[in-house]
Amino acid sequence: MNLPIRLGSFLAAALFCWGIQTWAMGSLPFNLQRLIALAGLYVVLAVSLNLINGITGQFSIGHAAFYQVGAYLAGYFSIHNFNPQGMPPWLWLILMMILGALGASLAGLVVGLPSLRLRGDYLAIVTLGFGEIIRIFVQNTKELGGSYALDKIPKIQSLWLIWGLAIVCIAVCRNLLKTAHGLSFLAVREDEVASSAMGVNVTKVKVMAFVLGSGFAGAAGALLAHWETSITPQTFSMDVSFIILTMVVLGGTGSITGSVLAALVLFYLPEYLRNVSAISGSTLVAVTLSVITAVAVMKRLVDHYHRPMKQRVIAYLATIVGSAILGVVLNIAFRGVESLAKASFTGDKLRLVIFATTLIILMLLRPQGIFAHHEFSWDWVRRLFRRPAPTPGATS
Amino acid sequence: MLTIRGLNTFYGAIQALEDVSIDVEQGEIVSIIGSNGAGKSTLLRSISGLVKPRSGTVDFEGSTIQELGSDQIVRRGIGHSPEGRRIFTNMSVLENLQLGAFTRSDGEIQKDMDHVMERFPRLRERLKQNAGTLSGGEQQMLAIGRALMSRPKLLLLDEPSMGLAPNLVTEIFRIILDINKEGVTVLVVEQNAFRALEIAHRAYVLETGKIVLSDTGQALLTNPKVKEAYLGG
Numbered sequence: 001m002n003l004p005i006r007l008g009s010f011l012a013a014a015l016f017c018w019g020i021q022t023w024a025m026g027s028l029p030f031n032l033q034r035l036i037a038l039a040g041l042y043v044v045l046a047v048s049l050n051l052i053n054g055i056t057g058q059f060s061i062g063h064a065a066f067y068q069v070g071a072y073l074a075g076y077f078s079i080h081n082f083n084p085q086g087m088p089p090w091l092w093l094i095l096m097m098i099l100g101a102l103g104a105s106l107a108g109l110v111v112g113l114p115s116l117r118l119r120g121d122y123l124a125i126v127t128l129g130f131g132e133i134i135r136i137f138v139q140n141t142k143e144l145g146g147s148y149a150l151d152k153i154p155k156i157q158s159l160w161l162i163w164g165l166a167i168v169c170i171a172v173c174r175n176l177l178k179t180a181h182g183l184s185f186l187a188v189r190e191d192e193v194a195s196s197a198m199g200v201n202v203t204k205v206k207v208m209a210f211v212l213g214s215g216f217a218g219a220a221g222a223l224l225a226h227w228e229t230s231i232t233p234q235t236f237s238m239d240v241s242f243i244i245l246t247m248v249v250l251g252g253t254g255s256i257t258g259s260v261l262a263a264l265v266l267f268y269l270p271e272y273l274r275n276v277s278a279i280s281g282s283t284l285v286a287v288t289l290s291v292i293t294a295v296a297v298m299k300r301l302v303d304h305y306h307r308p309m310k311q312r313v314i315a316y317l318a319t320i321v322g323s324a325i326l327g328v329v330l331n332i333a334f335r336g337v338e339s340l341a342k343a344s345f346t347g348d349k350l351r352l353v354i355f356a357t358t359l360i361i362l363m364l365l366r367p368q369g370i371f372a373h374h375e376f377s378w379d380w381v382r383r384l385f386r387r388p389a390p391t392p393g394a395t396s
Numbered sequence: 397m398l399t400i401r402g403l404n405t406f407y408g409a410i411q412a413l414e415d416v417s418i419d420v421e422q423g424e425i426v427s428i429i430g431s432n433g434a435g436k437s438t439l440l441r442s443i444s445g446l447v448k449p450r451s452g453t454v455d456f457e458g459s460t461i462q463e464l465g466s467d468q469i470v471r472r473g474i475g476h477s478p479e480g481r482r483i484f485t486n487m488s489v490l491e492n493l494q495l496g497a498f499t500r501s502d503g504e505i506q507k508d509m510d511h512v513m514e515r516f517p518r519l520r521e522r523l524k525q526n527a528g529t530l531s532g533g534e535q536q537m538l539a540i541g542r543a544l545m546s547r548p549k550l551l552l553l554d555e556p557s558m559g560l561a562p563n564l565v566t567e568i569f570r571i572i573l574d575i576n577k578e579g580v581t582v583l584v585v586e587q588n589a590f591r592a593l594e595i596a597h598r599a600y601v602l603e604t605g606k607i608v609l610s611d612t613g614q615a616l617l618t619n620p621k622v623k624e625a626y627l628g629g
């Protein structure tokens with residue numbers, strides 16, 4: 001990357017952080033500010049887990065544990081040492097981020113060193129176990145609030161720092177991929193034996209990725225602690241680990257772009273569905289049937305309809321429009337069925353069902369994740385709008 | 397240049413190499429022939445550090461290397477093109493070659509890259525292409541080219557002719573001779589015993605983990621035992 005682009009990206013990032021800070025803190029209600037903050041933290045968590053699972057091909061499923069280590073470490077330290085007169089709060093928050101990151105990296109090193117030497121799924125088991133150990137440790141330590149909350153953490157809320165961290169995390173992962181080191185990360189994912197034959201120190205690469213990824217999660221934890229001012233072990237339950245993992249898998253293991261988008265969608269979708277008003281039984285049945293039709297047709301298209309991009313897109317759109325019409329017709333038809341029309345389901349109840357269904361559908365239609373291992377780039381946008389040039393042989 | 401003495405390598409309880417001793421002199425092509433499961437690949441892996449021998453010594457240019465990690469061994473000047481090529485199929489040809497030079501930081505990487513592409517013009521045409529889309533022969537060339545990118549003094553080749561059509565096999569062996577003429581010492585492992593013995597200065601026969609014969613390539617070609625077991629009578 002040349003200097004003007006670098007500078008430009010830096011300025012754009014700074015502008016974005018400043019914009020989000022002034023806009024959200026100035027004009028949004030508190031609960032929306034919080035959603036924006038948490039979304040940023042989930043971006044950090046997903047992108048950093050993607051570095052471990054996607055880019056170097058390991059399988060860590062306990063990412064929330066490192067989030068928790070960062071949060072409790074920074075929170076606890078802050079409770080006892082924060083002095084509002086000492087320094088500007090944002091500077092203190094940065095220091096706490098660093099503390100959280102160091103603590104989580106160290107934990108990552110301790111967990112990673114022994115398990116990363118081994119092949120296969122040991123890491124998955126060990127990270128899962130580590131999460132439980134941390135949870136139980138916190139629950140049994142009165143100093144940390146036990147099963148209740150660790151509260152009275154100084155309230156330092158900074159959207160620009162949260163989104164700044166997200167951007168730094170994305171930038172670090174992206175730049176890593178452009179260097180010789182990054183190439184070795186990808187090589188390890190593809191073939192460990194061939195990588196060692198090339199002189200890549202496979203264990204070192206894995207440990208580096210793992211420690212770096214854990215560190216980012218720890219920094220995110222520190223920010224969370226100071227935003228919420230009160231954290232409990234439940235904040236970091238296994239569900240959280242699984243949600244982060246789902247984000248990475250859904251976005252396309254290995255794609256940073258995919259992780260970012262999946263983090264945003266998977267974070268906001270349940271929040272949005274929480275507010276959906278009650279749905280009648282007839283609508284629900286109609287929607288379900290039309291979705292099933294759409295998925296079945298799409299699945300056939302994905303598997304058997306190998307045409308140029310344009311024709312495929314038209315076919316997909318036609319399927320969507322067709323099933324939407326089917327849905328409307330069915331809805332009218334089912335309204336005649338009294339028992340269905342009377343039943344009603346609130347969005348809150350349907351939330352998790354819809355969430356899970358979306359995942360199943362995506363895994364059916366695109367098991368490699370939405371972005372597979374592709375990245376967003378301006379080149380790619382340009383190509384999309386240009387006529388496809390005849391490429392010799394290869395398509396990827 | 398390479399001196400191996402009393403090497404024993406195990407996979408768990410299975411002993412794959414038993415008291416193996418071989419020598420490779422500077423500038424030679426040395427072939428190792430043997431049937432499936434004889435331990436040929438294991439021998440190369442033990443040299444390049446991909447598996448750790450349980451006992452015995454591997455000396456390279458006067459220093460012991462069997463304790464070193466594979467990355468250190470590559471840095472000492474041993475390049476390994478592993479069995480089954482194992483190119484990075486989801487990466488471009490160029491990236492594969494760059495990874496070959498992973499241990500290097502000198503300024504001559506580009507020069508060597510050009511040299512590899514002179515040797516394998518087909519790679520130059522496909523530099524940006526995904527390595528997985530290359531034909532079997534091209535993949536083999538990439539595997540050799542990639543190993544050369546570390547600028548090895550000793551090149552370990554594991555079954556370079558595997559799965560190739562006869563005319564390509566001829567080409568690959570011609571290329572191995574060329575590489576050797578430019579000063580790279582070659583240790584090649586082959587099931588295609590005839591070709592391997594033809595180009596070898598010296599050769600060893602490996603049977604169930606033990607060296608059972610060793611002589612010049614030419615002598616082994618006419619050795620009745622070798623003829624019967626490996627050259628189809």
Ligand SMILES: Nc1ncnc2c1ncn2[C@@H]1O[C@H](COP(=O)(O)OP(=O)(O)OP(=O)(O)O)[C@@H](O)[C@H]1O
Pocket residue numbers: 407408410411412430431432433434435436437438439479587
């Ligand atoms: N990773 C491994 N784990 C366990 N046993 C192994 C492993 N790799 C090889 N072996 C065993 O070690 C012995 C030697 O294997 P090796 O791959 O060195 O044979 P080879 O001579 O290269 O055979 P081929 O010509 O089929 O490639 C075999 O009995 C094999 O089953």
Ligand SMILES: [Mg+2]
Pocket residue numbers: 436437438479554
């Ligand atoms: Mg073999």
